[in-house]
Amino acid sequence: MSLHCQKSAKGDKVNTHKFKADIHQDREDSEAMAIEPPFFEKYKAILQSSANEKEKPPTVEGFEELELPLIDLSHLNLGPLERQECIEKMGQAAIEWGFFQIVNHAVPDELLNRLKQEQIKVFQQPFDKKSENNFLNLSVQSYRWGNPLATSLRNLSWSEALHISLKDISKMDEYNKLRPYWWRYFDGTSDQMPSAMAPCCCLLHLISVTVACLTQCAFEFASDRQHGLNFTLIRQHDPSTIEEYAEKANFLAQRLAEYLAQNLGIKANYFQENCSPSSSSLRMNRYPPCPYPSMMFGIIPHTDTDFLTIVSQDQVGGLQLKRNGRWVSVKPNPKALVVNIGDFYQALSNGVYKSITHRVIANQETERYSAAYFYCPTYETVIESCSKPSLYKKFSFKEYREQIQKDVKATGDKVGLSRFLL
Incomplete structure (x- = not known):
């Protein structure tokens, strides 16, 4: 069913932009959860035990x-x-x-x-x-x-x-250390990824980075000129x-x-x-x-x-x-x-x-x-x-x-x- 034709119980048309925004937010929330260590799982027993035994928690507020x-x-x-x-x-x-x-x-x-x-x-x-x-x-x-x-x-x-x-x-090569992770940020519907994940700090000035931008050369990356930046080739930090x-x-x-x-x-x-x-x-x-x-x-x-x-x-x-x-x-x-x-x-x-x-x-x-x-x-x-x-x-x-x-x-x-x- 097309989103533009989908109706609510009251007969109102679904707000397509809001629906897409919600999907985007859900995706961002899922990605955010994926990066976090499993604190709750690891500390669950301690938190439960402390609640049951009324252990006095550390005081960490109200300091000069x-x-x-x-x-x-x-x-x-x-x-x-x-x-x-x-x-x-x-x-x-x-x-x-x-x-x-x-x-x-x-x-x-x-x-x-x-x-x-x-x-x-x-x-x-x-x-x-x-x-x-x-x-x-x-x-x-x-x-x-x-x-x-x-x-x-x-x-x-x-x-x-x-x-x-x-x-x-010296083992942390700037290219090799992040390359294996680029591809998980391309979902097949777009040829762009968040610039925050780009392997070169200079590229962080861009809103997004294209696949071609990243794969042009193993050690050099082309910039996106549409944002007015005067980078043509950006070499990894050395x-x-x-x-x-x-x-x-x-x-x-x-x-x-x-x-x-x-x-x-x-x-x-x-x-x-x-x-x-x-x-x-x-x-x-x-x-x-x-x-x-x-x-x-x-x-x-x-x-x-x-x-x-x-x-x-x-x-x-x-x-x-x-x-x-x-x-x-x-x-x-x-x-x-x-x-x-x-x-x-x-x-x-x-x-x-x-x-x-x-x-x-x-x-x-x-x-x-x-x-x-x-x-x-x-x-x-x-x-x-x-x-x-x-x-x-x-x-x-x-x-x-x-x-x-x-x-x-x-x-x-x-x-x-x-x-x-x-």
């Missing part, structure tokens, strides 16, 4: 919002007094907050925007694809979601992440966006670690000797809208297993840290990157710098994206406090990681540095 100490790294290039003042300010923030934010950090906004688009493209893949062992040619379990060992509301995480070891980035960001983040992390070391008397080449890009990692996070934002976290409270973490985040907000025994919300700064001290720097500094417990709260309406660069030592590096008497016994990255794995398996939570107190 504070701005982190702001460090302008351009002052490092001024005179000796300004440089020293900047380094001391950085150290003071590491002591008092364990967190600070930096501007004029030499990571271009354009690169950060490209990184965000890469995250969107990756996480918009169907969950079945993301959970495959060889997703994007990365190591097994690079894609992670939720907390598989959660036993109660307090250790539920409503998020998904792609944890990339820097030595694996190096890739993720690789480019990781290189800049690693350089920045090493510089920050060295500046912080000056306040402690640690030798200048300590981090060059004990850290390498291949030992660090990048974690791209997505926090989907959560229907129970007052009952669970985006990421559960934790500290970071590294020397330093550099975080690029969007404007949705949700990062909270524990300060003076209470939780406070961090006000997002569109111009800044967030830096926090990790467990290894706390141990190295003999407790002077603080690895602060932090978390991300869930949001009911809006998804959130962030990217965290973890600056880590090599697996065999032994962490020893820089002063005496030492608060911590010596341990290697390998020993620390193995202890964490045991604790998480046993309790669902990381215990951390307290395991290594003398």
Whole structure:
């Protein structure tokens, strides 16, 4: 029956445009559901048990919002007094907050925007694809979601992440990683796909991308001129966006670690000797809208297993840290990157710098994206406090990681540095 002839019970003609819009909306809803991890299925027993036993859910609302100490790294290039003042300010923030934010950090906004688009493209893949062992040619379990060992509301995480070891980035070829997924967005009735799924960030300026546009060449893509863009051939990123960001983040992390070391008397080449890009990692996070934002976290409270973490985040907000025994919300700064001290720097500094417990709260309406660069030592590096008497016994990255794995398996939570107190 033609839609134009179909009648309702009252004899009115069906609104064809509305009918088509409803079909389109149903299709979009179905595709949106297909990308989400099965949180409800995984957490069903915990949610039911909590309701039956009236378990007190974690409280994640109504917190004071504070701005982190702001460090302008351009002052490092001024005179000796300004440089020293900047380094001391950085150290003071590491002591008092364990967190600070930096501007004029030499990571271009354009690169950060490209990184965000890469995250969107990756996480918009169907969950079945993301959970495959060889997703994007990365190591097994690079894609992670939720907390598989959660036993109660307090250790539920409503998020998904792609944890990339820097030595694996070269495997993420910009063309091959997305090509297998293009075709599912062509349903046979159209030769166009959403531009958000296109393999080249430059194409995101277009409303849609044609099949011919994508298949013209394996490494180059023609643009659609009807939208007034002056692209003829668009070459894939070389190096890739993720690789480019990781290189800049690693350089920045090493510089920050060295500046912080000056306040402690640690030798200048300590981090060059004990850290390498291949030992660090990048974690791209997505926090989907959560229907129970007052009952669970985006990421559960934790500290970071590294020397330093550099975080690029969007404007949705949700990062909270524990300060003076209470939780406070961090006000997002569109111009800044967030830096926090990790467990290894706390141990190295003999407790002077603080690895602060932090978390991300869930949001009911809006998804959130962030990217965290973890600056880590090599697996065999032994962490020893820089002063005496030492608060911590010596341990290697390998020993620390193995202890964490045991604790998480046993309790669902990381215990951390307290395991290594003398």
